[in-house]
Structures are given as C-alpha cells and as structure tokens.
Amino acid sequence: MANWSDPRMVGTAPTVDLGTRSAAFDAGLRSYMLSVYNYMASGVLLTGIVALLFASSGAAQNIMFGPGLLKWAIILSPLAFILVMNFGLNRMSTFGLQASFWGFATAMGLSMSTIFLVYTGASIAQTFFATAAAFLGLSLYGYTTKKDLSGFGTFLIMGVVGLLVATIVNIFLQSGAMQLVISAIGVLVFAGLTAYDTQRIKSMYAYVAGTDMIGKTAIMGALSLYLDFVNMFQFLLSFMGQRD
Numbered sequence: 176m177a178n179w180s181d182p183r184m185v186g187t188a189p190t191v192d193l194g195t196r197s198a199a200f201d202a203g204l205r206s207y208m209l210s211v212y213n214y215m216a217s218g219v220l221l222t223g224i225v226a227l228l229f230a231s232s233g234a235a236q237n238i239m240f241g242p243g244l245l246k247w248a249i250i251l252s253p254l255a256f257i258l259v260m261n262f263g264l265n266r267m268s269t270f271g272l273q274a275s276f277w278g279f280a281t282a283m284g285l286s287m288s289t290i291f292l293v294y295t296g297a298s299i300a301q302t303f304f305a306t307a308a309a310f311l312g313l314s315l316y317g318y319t320t321k322k323d324l325s326g327f328g329t330f331l332i333m334g335v336v337g338l339l340v341a342t343i344v345n346i347f348l349q350s351g352a353m354q355l356v357i358s359a360i361g362v363l364v365f366a367g368l369t370a371y372d373t374q375r376i377k378s379m380y381a382y383v384a385g386t387d388m389i390g391k392t393a394i395m396g397a398l399s400l401y402l403d404f405v406n407m408f409q410f411l412l413s414f415m416g417q418r419d
Contacts, residue, residue, distance in 0.1 A: 200384070207380050207393060208318070214397030218280040219404060223303075225284025230291035239289050252282040260398065269390040276394050283405065290409075294416040302415040306408040313366055314400070317373030324371045331371055334364040354413065361410035369403040376400070 229235045238245055256279035260272060267275070290299060317324065338361050345353050376396035383389045 203384055204377070204380050207384075207389065208377065210390075210393040211376055211396040211400065214276065214394055215400045215404070218276060218397060218401045221277065221280040222284040222287060222405070225281050226288040227291055229285050229288040235285075235288040236292060239292070249282070249285045253279055253286055256282055257398070260395065264391060264395065267391075269387075269394070272391050272394050276398060279398070280401070287405075287409075290412065290416075293418055294412065295419055298415055298417040299412070302408060302412045305415065306404065306411055309366065310369055310404050310407065313369040314373045317370035318377055320370075320374070324374045327367060327371055328375070331364055331367050334360065335368075338364060358410045358413035362407055362414075365403050365407040365410065369400065369407070372396070372399045372403055 238249070256275055260267075260275050260279070263275075264272070338357060341353070341357050345357065376392075376399065379392055379396070380389075383392045
C-alpha cells in the first residue's frame, strides 16, 4: 500500500497528493459498500420471491410439514452453501462465489417458505419493514461510528452459539416461554452483529482495495449482512407474527 504521509516529502505537493488519494479511497469505499448492500438486498429479494412462490405452489405444505428426507435436505442446504463459500473462498472465482451466493439465497427461500404457511401476510410484511428500518439504523451506526466495535465480536459470536444450543434443546422441550426468551435474545444478538459486521466489512476495504479479492470480499460481506437481517427478521417474527 502506498505511503500516504511520507515524512521525506515537504512543501504543498504532498498535501494535494494526500487529499487526492484520500478522495479516491473514499470513493472506492463508497462503491465497495454499495456493492455489498446491492448483493445483500438482491439476495433478500430473491429469497422472498422463492419463498412466496414455493409456499403458493402447494408443494411446500406437503414437503415441509410432511415426513421424508427432502424436508431436511431443504432445511440444511443453506448451511452447505455457507460452508462451501467459506472454505472454498480462495479457490473459487468471483463468478463461482456469486453463483454460490445466489444458490444460497434460493435455498434459503425454499427453507423459509413455511413462514407464509404459518403467519399472515400482513404480519410478515409489518415484521419485514420493522426489521428493514432497524437494520438500516444499526448498519448506518456501524458505518459511521468512531467507536471500535471489534471487542463485541467474540461476545456476539458466543451469543450465536448459545442461541443455537438453546434452539436445539427447545426442539425437545417444546417450551413456549423458552422460545420467547430465545427470540428476544436473538433479536438483540443479531442487532449487535449488524453494526459489528458493517464496521468489519468497512475496515476490510483497506486490505483488499486494488486486489482481486475485492469482489469476493464484497460477496462475503453481503452474506454476513444477509444472515444478520434474516435472523433478526425471523426472531422478530416470533413476537410480531400473527398466525393464520
């Protein structure tokens, strides 16, 4: 990376050069973050469309609420895509990573189709817009704050692990009260992760700017924000959703 403040350079020229480089960096950062948000928003849109179409087809009712291995294949397929994208990041091309991201968003749509079979359309829409408003505010905070949020990362990841364990336990307990507690904690954890991941993605730009990793990093950043949004939406739906 170029040395932006070389002490050997004197006079007015370095100031002009610094300002030019700083402006170029800021423009590149804005373009990079816009790419991240475009991927993320497009992924959420694709997931919603696939979920609605699959639920409306009638097949989701039989598959997702019936016996058989196909149901579990659909439920677990998003996790398979995440593992492939994370462990294959360095070997995959940018195009291959894009294809995996769209495949992941499609698989999530199939998996999330059940919300249209359980909750009313109006409550789903209300929860979606509430989540979108919260996400925008939290992501904006993560982007603009001068406070270093990296210290919260380990705590938040531990929270995700705790939520996963509690959810598995509650599959067997079937406790409504425990589910409400899990949902409340889930909203808070993924709200925190939204701000944390935004700052982390923004900071990553300085390391990948001008390299062939910038496109891949944008896609993986979008994946992180997508997961924050979708998980916050699902946990919030437990409170705001009205069942059919």
